[in-house]
Amino acid sequence: MPTLSGDTWPEQPQSLPPNLIPQLAGEFETADGWDAAEGLNFSDGLAKWDGSNTATSVSGIDMLEPAVTGDAYGVLFGVSARSAGNQFVGFQFPNTATNGSGFSDIGNYSRQLTATGDYTRARMYVNAGAVIESDYMRVYSITELLKKKWRIVFVYSQSNWVGPGDASDRVANDTPEPRAIVIPSSQQSTRGAFLDGEGLGVPMLMCDPVVHLSGNVGGGPAGAFARTFCDGLRDDEVLVYAACGYSGGGRSQPGDVWYHEPGSETGGEAWENLLKQVDGVLAKAPEGSTVAACLFCQGEADLADITGDEHTLLIRSDFEFLRKRWGNFPIVISEIGWLDRERADVANMVASQAKLDSNSGDPLALPRCRYIPRPEGATFLPDNLHYDQPTQRVRGSEAGTVTLEIYYGGPKP
Numbered sequence: 476m477p478t479l480s481g482d483t484w485p486e487q488p489q490s491l492p493p494n495l496i497p498q499l500a501g502e503f504e505t506a507d508g509w510d511a512a513e514g515l516n517f518s519d520g521l522a523k524w525d526g527s528n529t530a531t532s533v534s535g536i537d538m539l540e541p542a543v544t545g546d547a548y549g550v551l552f553g554v555s556a557r558s559a560g561n562q563f564v565g566f567q568f569p570n571t572a573t574n575g576s577g578f579s580d581i582g583n584y585s586r587q588l589t590a591t592g593d594y595t596r597a598r599m600y601v602n603a604g605a606v607i608e609s610d611y612m613r614v615y616s617i618t619e620l621l622k623k624k625w626r627i628v629f630v631y632s633q634s635n636w637v638g639p640g641d642a643s644d645r646v647a648n649d650t651p652e653p654r655a656i657v658i659p660s661s662q663q664s665t666r667g668a669f670l671d672g673e674g675l676g677v678p679m680l681m682c683d684p685v686v687h688l689s690g691n692v693g694g695g696p697a698g699a700f701a702r703t704f705c706d707g708l709r710d711d712e713v714l715v716y717a718a719c720g721y722s723g724g725g726r727s728q729p730g731d732v733w734y735h736e737p738g739s740e741t742g743g744e745a746w747e748n749l750l751k752q753v754d755g756v757l758a759k760a761p762e763g764s765t766v767a768a769c770l771f772c773q774g775e776a777d778l779a780d781i782t783g784d785e786h787t788l789l790i791r792s793d794f795e796f797l798r799k800r801w802g803n804f805p806i807v808i809s810e811i812g813w814l815d816r817e818r819a820d821v822a823n824m825v826a827s828q829a830k831l832d833s834n835s836g837d838p839l840a841l842p843r844c845r846y847i848p849r850p851e852g853a854t855f856l857p858d859n860l861h862y863d864q865p866t867q868r869v870r871g872s873e874a875g876t877v878t879l880e881i882y883y884g885g886p887k888p
Contacts, residue, residue: 479767480624480709484879484887488706492653495538495614496597502611508536514605522599526559526606535567535598538614542566542590546618549680550586550597551651553610554578560605564612566594574600576664583651585667585682587617615653617678620713625764628704629717629753630687631793635812636772637687637720638695639861650698651682654705655714658756659686660748675755681716688748689722694864696809696871700770703875707883717752721745725776726789733773737792753801766801768878769794772809774828775860778820787827787839794841805881806844807874808832814859816849845877
């Protein structure tokens, strides 16, 4: 049975990895250490580019320790306001620099960079006439994080987990989380997500929107899940979040993105991508790593095609197949959306999935499986299908707590 590093809850939450930019300067609470640059000033906890720069402006700061040539680093960066120009972040030493793609909108961003030299400075720069405000810049070693034991959590979900919100609504965005690594499933350079030559996600620090296979835009429960789950890990562990979800698309009919014959590796693109990404992560994971959980939230697209226990049997067969492949990992099922849960097809789907809960008493129940009903008083976006972000935060936190409770045998003391 796969386990975490200990059999009891940690006495304190997992610590943050070391930020290589001095804290106050990285939060822009002080200009100390930053180079003066045309059009740049620091006030109110913001780095403000006021548009007066007539050429590219660059400001750098010494890192607390130099980058190691060949290591991967993650830069987390916040753009709180923008009306003109693009901003870029990267490293420099002594006269050479490397940068990630530019930020063209407000939001939280993640960039991963490989040090091609022993860089000693982090830097930000903007093009001429940029009017941009930023509220933090942090640098962490991805290579060091990945030396820990990987607790791989993969997503088998539609948009109510993938994230239906607006990426530029910073209130909705619940990450970054520098204790967590994301394995993206599609390439979105503006969001810092890349695939390697084999189509496998390149590890990046977790930041909203988490880039799943489909073109999700933001929000969702992932940030709240990650924070809660990381709080239950020890310092020799790291959450590796395989973002294999697909916003939309069913499981039940040929042509659906999740469709496959029971027990088959061949099927729709979402199913095949799930196997590919998790297999790829496991092939690179260090000794002692485990598949730690499956987060399942799927079924809205199948409502018209499912009666009785059909969906129960389908997804039960999927879980049994995946457990044979990756071990007896916990399964956490979060209730599907739709405001009207009393509608016959919605009620049937809810009931069919709830049967899989280990404590349901149903013959189809699975061991180490928990079903989480929607939160009391759940509220929705105007489409009445997707949970709004306050509800998503609760859903994510509950899923993190339940996953840990399966491992630790009950609630935290």
